[in-house]
Amino acid sequence: MQKRIEKFTKWLDVNGYAYNTREAYIQRIQDFFEAVDGDITADSVEDYFLALKKKYTNKTINCYRDAVSTFIRFEGMDLRLPKKLPEEKTIPDAITREDFEDSIIPMVECSFKHDWMIFKVKAIFYLIFYTGLRPSEIEAMRRENIDLNNLEGKYFNKKKNEWFVFVFNEKVRYILEQYFCMEEQKKNAFNITRSGINKMCDRLKGLFPQFRLRPYLYRHSSATRLVKEGFNLLEIKKFLGHNSIRSTERYIKIDNAEFKKKYLDRIK
Secondary structure, three states: OHHHHHHHHHHHHHOOOOHHHHHHHHHHHHHHHHHHOOOOOHHHHHHHHHHHHOOOOHHHHHHHHHHHHHHHHHHOOOOOOOOOOOOOOOOOOOOOHHHHHHHHHHHHHHHOOOHHHHHHHHHHHHHHHHHOOOHHHHHOOOHHHEEOOOOEEEEEEOOOOEEEEEEOOHHHHHHHHHHHHHOOOOOOOOOOOHHHHHHHHHHHHOOOOOOOOOHHHHHHHHHHHHHHOOOOHHHHHHHHOOOOHHHHHOOOOOOHHHHHHHHHHHOO
């Protein structure tokens, strides 16, 4: 399996696939191989996508389909995949600070055994919830690039070939300090991959079905809170590292009743 993935990785590189796309495809193909146990047949593929429907949105399933379709084309296999699913354009769901700190975080201590793992999960969850960082950005981070004293850090984006700065609050600093004392840095700041971050969320997912827990829920929540706190779109766009302002606009939800009240109060 590993050799096939290595050849696929080289093929993606040779054919000019963007870094983020290439990394996402590799991760999804690894998940795909594990799910079908290396046996790629029409039946195993059908079962795989049926299982995805129970876990993910249509948009995410289509992303997995793109990765599998590309891999099948690379291997020259004559295998038909399910059609792409219609994607609904919805406002991202979000959780409040109270949901996060009073409901989700306490369950971390009940769901993970070892202290160092509990602190690792808390550190990553707090970081995403309060900064909106993507799992891929956390995976690329080194501790020497996190300035706890000045409440900021940076990571290198290979796709854009530039450094990005992020900021965090005192709560995040406190939990980072605790975790960094528990576990030494090895491969990256948190000794974890994007897949590992997803598995952390999966461990708690069954306890909070109403939240649809996943790393991007924390990112969405961070953006939604910034909107409510009055940050403008350009500030939020830079904070989240969006390429387009349209991506940021997804977090703006207009309440008709509230808008009517403001309109009648201000427009005479």
